[in-house]
Amino acid sequence: MDWLFASFCSFCLSVLLEQPCKIILLSGFRAGRPKYCKNLSWTSKYCYIEIELQGAVNRKERKRRHQQILELRRSRMYQPLTKDEILIFKRKKAIKRRAFLFLCYVLTHFIFLALLLRLVALLHHTDSFYYNQFVRDRFSVDLGSVTKLEDIYRWLNSVLVPLVHNDPNPAFLPDSSSKILGLPLLRQVRARPGDKLCLPANFAQTSMGREIHCHPSYGTDPEDTRSYSGLWNQVLKRPEDKNTNGFTYKPPGKIWGYVSHGLLHTYGSGGYAFYFFPEQQPFNSTVRLRELQSSEWLDENTWAVILELTTFNPDVSLFCSISVVFEASQLGVVNTSLSVHSFSLADFDRETSAEIYLYVAILIFFLAYVVDEGYIIMQERASYVRSVYNLLNFALKCIFTVLIVLFFRKHFLATGIIRFYLSHPEDFIPF
Numbered sequence: 001m002d003w004l005f006a007s008f009c010s011f012c013l014s015v016l017l018e019q020p021c022k023i024i025l026l027s028g029f030r031a032g033r034p035k036y037c038k039n040l041s042w043t044s045k046y047c048y049i050e051i052e053l054q055g056a057v058n059r060k061e062r063k064r065r066h067q068q069i070l071e072l073r074r075s076r077m078y079q080p081l082t083k084d085e086i087l088i089f090k091r092k093k094a095i096k097r098r099a100f101l102f103l104c105y106v107l108t109h110f111i112f113l114a115l116l117l118r119l120v121a122l123l124h125h126t127d128s129f130y131y132n133q134f135v136r137d138r139f140s141v142d143l144g145s146v147t148k149l150e151d152i153y154r155w156l157n158s159v160l161v162p163l164v165h166n167d168p169n170p171a172f173l174p175d176s177s178s179k180i181l182g183l184p185l186l187r188q189v190r191a192r193p194g195d196k197l198c199l200p201a202n203f204a205q206t207s208m209g210r211e212i213h214c215h216p217s218y219g220t221d222p223e224d225t226r227s228y229s230g231l232w233n234q235v236l237k238r239p240e241d242k243n244t245n246g247f248t249y250k251p252p253g254k255i256w257g258y259v260s261h262g263l264l265h266t267y268g269s270g271g272y273a274f275y276f277f278p279e280q281q282p283f284n285s286t287v288r289l290r291e292l293q294s295s296e297w298l299d300e301n302t303w304a305v306i307l308e309l310t311t312f313n314p315d316v317s318l319f320c321s322i323s324v325v326f327e328a329s330q331l332g333v334v335n336t337s338l339s340v341h342s343f344s345l346a347d348f349d350r351e352t353s354a355e356i357y358l359y360v361a362i363l364i365f366f367l368a369y370v371v372d373e374g375y376i377i378m379q380e381r382a383s384y385v386r387s388v389y390n391l392l393n394f395a396l397k398c399i400f401t402v403l404i405v406l407f408f409r410k411h412f413l414a415t416g417i418i419r420f421y422l423s424h425p426e427d428f429i430p431f
Helices: 002-031 059-074 083-123 128-139 149-164 207-214 282-294 354-386 388-423
Strands: 179-190 271-275 302-313 318-328 334-343
Touching: 083 354, 128 149, 128 318, 128 334, 149 179, 149 282, 149 302, 149 334, 354 388
Parallel strands: none
Antiparallel strands: 179 271, 179 302, 302 318, 318 334
16 A cells, blocks of 8 residues: 555656656756757758759650640640530539539428428327317217207206306316316307298198298398397397397307308308306306296297307317307208317417427528529529429419418417407307
């Protein structure tokens, strides 16, 4: 152990003290003595360099070399280029330039395609399928048993009311973290009451044909848009605002218009509105539905009854638009259809979000594409339309422009609807 310690101390003294001192002393001593060229030991007294030639070239060899040089000067290597050769060189240069630009375009297209695929993967949420299935399983209970107008009341009381009114967590669907946004809307689209011109009994081949002809037809007969006081035979002169008794007509929205698709027809956003209040007790909705049934809210003039609501699940950041359509055919049979669509919205409010950088990168690429295409159009002018490649590029740019416009349209529309919900939480949200 003592030997190891002594060796370590000797090494440290040699490296850190002895050797640096030697270097400093020798460098200082040699720097103090000036040196000149005459003091260099390798110089001699001769001031020129001797060059020894291998031997003189004879006359015959010189003549041969001269003849070879003359032949080279007469060859195409030393002749000026002709016009055809200049055109060929220019064409080759243009081909190389176009090949380089083509490779650059292919590379940028692949990068842009990768960004678009990343955006599609980001917008198409992986949990949307399971969320749609979860909501569909909740709202499709006993839908197949609804075949008459009276069955709609039974389905609303037995299925919808327990879903909308959750006592432990009001405004949330049972056994989930899905919050109901705004108020669920139940609206009826019906024909204007009046005498329908029917065929006489001797003209109708069957009683079924006569019944079909006598029943109002959607799209052909006029729709009822008047407001009533509580029965279909008592017309209101001044419709009340925020009336939720089901007899007040709600006109189609002017700002956020939409349609509801059924099995038979496509219906607008207007109708006789009846709202559910998830924050209240289930007894409130049950009593109000019983009043509707006693007032014969559904009758032979009913075309369709549409239930619409929107939910939001914060666990997976998904919105879900739910629509249940009950359509009365001309024979009185009710056809039911359920539409469930979950989607996510872009979030630009997060401070550290890779999604924002993705949108910025796509926008920068798109602007670069537009500028490049404009430059090409200015350079080629009329010959631009003669190239199939240019037309294909122009079509792609137009498609990208439409997609970006639709994306911004969707973003502004969603922003407006969310602001409307924040300012009017006790209203129907038309997602």
